[in-house]
Structures are given as structure tokens and as C-alpha cells.
Amino acid sequence: MKTLAAVVTEIGKPLTLKELDIEDPRDDEILVRIVATGVCHTDLVVQAGMLPVPIPVILGHEGAGIVEKIGSKVSKVKPGDHVVLSFNSCGSCESCREKEPAYCYEFMPRNFGVTREDGTTALSMKNSPVHSNFFGQSSFATFSICHELNTVKVPKTVDLSLLGPLGCGILTGAGAVINSLSVKKGSSFLVYGTGSVGLSSVMAAQIQGASTIIAIDLNDDRLEMARELGATHTFNPNKTTDLVEKIIELTTHGVAAALDTTGLPDVIRDAVLCLAPRG
Ligand SMILES: [Zn+2]
Ligand SMILES: [Zn+2]
Structure with missing residues (x-):
């Protein structure tokens, strides 16, 4: 055929x-x-x-x-x-x-x-x-x-x-939060990048019951969608100075879990710097 x-x-x-x-x-x-x-x-x-x-x-x-x-x-x-x-x-x-x-x-x-x-x-x-x-x-x-x-x-x-997108983007973002990072109820979660993988991770973090969900992206429209889907805080690095310090301040000791969806070495380094001990 x-x-x-x-x-x-x-x-x-x-x-x-x-x-x-x-x-x-x-x-x-x-x-x-x-x-x-x-x-x-x-x-x-x-x-x-x-x-x-x-x-x-x-x-x-x-x-x-x-x-x-x-x-x-x-x-x-x-x-x-x-x-x-x-x-x-x-x-x-x-x-x-x-x-x-x-x-x-x-x-x-x-x-x-x-x-x-x-x-x-x-x-x-x-x-x-x-x-x-x-x-x-x-x-x-x-x-x-x-x-x-x-x-x-x-x-x-x-x-x-x-x-x-359930077949790749959604399962990648949600699977990272639920299976790999095991984000816990009441804990904090940070994602760099709010494309389909990042937004799926935000939804999964909300389902897991995370109380602080931070999303970071250069695109304000995506950040607005991240807030609609459960992000409690959003940041645009182009409009924020001392971002790592701000996140640590916001979460007292740093975030319990961080996910990078950009693949950029500088961003991955910042994500690690935002982590709490054992994060
Ligand atoms: Zn096999
Ligand atoms: Zn794919």
C-alpha cells in the first residue's frame, strides 16, 4: 500500500x-x-x-x-x-x-x-x-x-x-521528576528550560506535591505557561542578577532537586550550585 x-x-x-x-x-x-x-x-x-x-x-x-x-x-x-x-x-x-x-x-x-x-x-x-x-x-x-x-x-x-508528546517529551520531563529525582511532597524543585520537557517536569513536580517549583527560561511567554502549570516562582536570567544567590535565598539552603533541559555546561554548573546538601 x-x-x-x-x-x-x-x-x-x-x-x-x-x-x-x-x-x-x-x-x-x-x-x-x-x-x-x-x-x-x-x-x-x-x-x-x-x-x-x-x-x-x-x-x-x-x-x-x-x-x-x-x-x-x-x-x-x-x-x-x-x-x-x-x-x-x-x-x-x-x-x-x-x-x-x-x-x-x-x-x-x-x-x-x-x-x-x-x-x-x-x-x-x-x-x-x-x-x-x-x-x-x-x-x-x-x-x-x-x-x-x-x-x-x-x-x-x-x-x-x-x-x-506523551511518547517522548512528556515522559522525559515527568519521568525525570517522578522516577529519577523522586521529588518529594513538600520539597523544592528547580528546572532550567521550559520547553515541552521542562513544562512536563513542572506538572510532575506539582503532582508529586513539591511546595516550591522554580522555572527558569529566557522566554517570558514560556515562564507564564510554567506558572499556569504549577511553577511557584519563575526567573528570566536576562532580567535577573545573582540568580543562583536568589534561588538559595528563596529556598534557605538551596533546592532539593534540579533538572537541566538545555544541555549547556554553564547552565548545568549553575543548577548544581543551586542545590542544597544531598540535592
Ligand atoms: Zn533491552
Ligand atoms: Zn524526543
């Missing part, structure tokens, strides 16, 4: 819409009609060539859609189910067995390999293969082939067009 996909044909260039052939799902695969997909910074990093993958390739890893067809060995979902797609994992390594698939020993080949394990790809254009299976989904397309391990059934009552 045919699918329309946004294809990277040249590194650093805009995606181009192409009509491609897509194979039927194999025994352990699921064909999903994509209703909506998020765009994550990792897609842009790969498109820019900073994380090399072979081209032509279809990116996208925050897909949400409806199951169209399943392989004979698939039992987790059935045609018509609404699903959200996330990152892929092997399901059998030590991390996967301990229910930590984000640390799967095969994370890189399963998510950035852009082929199946046997080196084939389900998509082609005029009989020439197009790389897919990015994060086990390649969701920048009208149809996606994915797997039981990265497909999550969701209620049909929820608007699918809103759910894509």
Missing part, C-alpha cells in the same frame, strides 16, 4: 513530502495510521546531521494514531485501537527485564538504526529502500510500522491529536 511521508533526502535541508510504498506488517509488527505526531528536538538534531543516520530516512518519534493492521503474533493491540508510540527497546536485556527500557542495551540500534534487525526497511520509493523504524516508528508519515514494545493503547475518549 501507499503512504505519504516527510522524508529527509539531504542532511540540513527541509523535509520533502513523498508518496512511498509500505509493506504489510510482519508477524511481530503493527501498522498504525498516524493521526498526529509531535516534533522533538532530537528529530531536528538528526535532520541537521549532528546525530548521523543513513538517508533517505523518515524521522518522527512522537506518533499517535489508530491501529490499522497487526501481524499474526501481535496480541497487545487490535485494529481500531487508539495508540501512542514511544521509543523502542529489546525487551530481553538486563535493563529491559528490570523494567528500565530507556536503558536498553540495544537502545541505539533499536532507535537510531533506521532499519529492522535484519537490515531491511518496510518503506521504499520506486523499489529503492527508504530508511525507517526511527525510534521503532518513523511517525512523520500517514502510516507507521511499529512494535508491541513501543505501542501503548490509550482510551478512545481522549483526543489523539494531543497525545503524541
Whole structure:
């Protein structure tokens, strides 16, 4: 059958819409009609060539859609189910067995390999293969082939067009707060950067019951949204002097937990300086 996909044909260039052939799902695969997909910074990093993958390739890893067809060995979902797609994992390594698939020993080949394990790809254009299976989904397309391990059934009552970012941005921010940092009720939490990961961390900190939630960003509109979503204090470093001192003063001994979503060494250093003992 045919699918329309946004294809990277040249590194650093805009995606181009192409009509491609897509194979039927194999025994352990699921064909999903994509209703909506998020765009994550990792897609842009790969498109820019900073994380090399072979081209032509279809990116996208925050897909949400409806199951169209399943392989004979698939039992987790059935045609018509609404699903959200996330990152892929092997399901059998030590991390996967301990229910930590984000640390799967095969994370890189399963998510950035852009082929199946046997080196084939389900998509082609005029009989020439197009790389897919990015994060086990390649969701920048009208149809996606994915797997039981990265497909999550969701209620049909929820608007699918809103759910894509659950697969990456939201689980990254919320998972950092709930699982990695274990932010406690009544404690303090600080996040640098209020993009989708940072805002998700703010929401999770509020759910955890943190009493002081500090958000820092250069964009005032994002800070306003952070306040709407639960931040108790927000700062724009361009408009604040002695920010680290202010945060320590605000929290008496520093924050109990800090999260950086920027990846900038100077920001990470400041986040560490804001921490209380044992933070
Ligand atoms: Zn992502
Ligand atoms: Zn694994």
C-alpha cells in the first residue's frame, strides 16, 4: 500500500513530502495510521546531521494514531485501537527485564538504526529502500510500522491529536521528576528550560506535591505557561542578577532537586550550585 511521508533526502535541508510504498506488517509488527505526531528536538538534531543516520530516512518519534493492521503474533493491540508510540527497546536485556527500557542495551540500534534487525526497511520509493523504524516508528508519515514494545493503547475518549508528546517529551520531563529525582511532597524543585520537557517536569513536580517549583527560561511567554502549570516562582536570567544567590535565598539552603533541559555546561554548573546538601 501507499503512504505519504516527510522524508529527509539531504542532511540540513527541509523535509520533502513523498508518496512511498509500505509493506504489510510482519508477524511481530503493527501498522498504525498516524493521526498526529509531535516534533522533538532530537528529530531536528538528526535532520541537521549532528546525530548521523543513513538517508533517505523518515524521522518522527512522537506518533499517535489508530491501529490499522497487526501481524499474526501481535496480541497487545487490535485494529481500531487508539495508540501512542514511544521509543523502542529489546525487551530481553538486563535493563529491559528490570523494567528500565530507556536503558536498553540495544537502545541505539533499536532507535537510531533506521532499519529492522535484519537490515531491511518496510518503506521504499520506486523499489529503492527508504530508511525507517526511527525510534521503532518513523511517525512523520500517514502510516507507521511499529512494535508491541513501543505501542501503548490509550482510551478512545481522549483526543489523539494531543497525545503524541506523551511518547517522548512528556515522559522525559515527568519521568525525570517522578522516577529519577523522586521529588518529594513538600520539597523544592528547580528546572532550567521550559520547553515541552521542562513544562512536563513542572506538572510532575506539582503532582508529586513539591511546595516550591522554580522555572527558569529566557522566554517570558514560556515562564507564564510554567506558572499556569504549577511553577511557584519563575526567573528570566536576562532580567535577573545573582540568580543562583536568589534561588538559595528563596529556598534557605538551596533546592532539593534540579533538572537541566538545555544541555549547556554553564547552565548545568549553575543548577548544581543551586542545590542544597544531598540535592
Ligand atoms: Zn524526543
Ligand atoms: Zn533491552
